[in-house]
Structure formats: structure tokens, C-alpha cells
Amino acid sequence: MEPLQRCVVLAAGDYYDHTREQIPDRALTIAADGGWDHACELGLHVDALIGDFDSVRLKLPNDATITRLPEEKDDPDLLSALKVGWAKGAREFHIFGGLGGRVDHSISNIQLMVRLAVRGGIGFLYGNGQIVTAIHNASLDFPESCGGEGRMVSVFSHTPVSYDVNERGLKYQLEHA
Secondary structure: OOOOEEEEEEOOOOOOOOHHHHOOOOOEEEEEOOHHHHHHHHOOOOOEEEEOOOOOOOOOOOOOEEEEOOOOOOOOHHHHHHHHHHHOOEEEEEEEOOOOOOHHHHHHHHHHHHHHHHOOOEEEEEOOOOEEEOOOOOOOOOOHHHOOOOOOOOOOOOOOOOOOOOEOOOOOOEOOO
16 A cells, blocks of 8 residues: 655644654645744745735745635635645645644644544644544554653544444553443
């Protein structure tokens, strides 16, 4: 099976130490609105910028595709960026600046991870030592090198009922729950 094309999305929210080291190489990179400022601070080239640019402080580049959105719109800038990545064939999304700050934006961004999962993709929201993702009719494995003793994993269902949930190798394990 061919690996999913990766897309990095830089949003306008909070960034944390070691962000630069977490960004995958060789990925389509999109800045969503104020994510452009973070891209500049991190020294990242972006392939595309999208947003109404109400939170951008720095000058926009000349060497990237820029999509200007109206200030009053139905989709948040991050969703618009995910749609651009999806249209370009990406199915694996690494989103920085999507957690922390305004709780309503964080909740919305978690819901976007569910939306990606239901459509057959996967997204990862990177926060302060945390990664949030969602899966749908799929599995998620953590390599042993993923963390040491005391790392936390929380599992929530976004539907009233979930079937055949297995959690192996954790302190509290489930089999076909």
C-alpha cells in the first residue's frame, strides 16, 4: 500500500518548544492565515497560504500560492487549508498551532480531526507535549520509542457507541470492548 501524502498545516494558535523538530520532512506545507508568521519564525518554506489574513503581521511571500478568503465565511481558515491539502492528494495532516489559546478553536480543531478520519484521512494536532488525533474504523499504533514511563493516552468516542475497541500494551487494557 502506498503511504499517504503528508501535509503540514501551520495555524495561527500556540506554538511550543521543539516544534521545528516535530515537523515532517518532504511534506506539502500550507500556512493558514497567521500560521504564516509562525512559518517565518521557524524558517519554513510554505507551498501555499490561505485565509482572510486578519491575523498576519508579516509581509506575504511572492513565491507561494495565496488564496484570499472573505472575512465572513462558513469555514474556518484551518478547514480551508485542510481542504486545499486534501485536493492536492494529502491524507495525512500534521497541524501546528491548532491547540492552546482559545478553547473554542481547540474544540473545533479536534472536530476537524474527526472529520478527516471519517473521510479516510488522519490528522495530528501538536500541542505542548501532546498530540491529539482521531481514527474511524482504523487502528493507531505507538512505537515503543514514543515515550517513557508515565506517558498518558486517553481514548474518547465521538459516537454514542464504539465497537471492538482494543487497547494493548497500556496500563489499562481493553480487548474487543
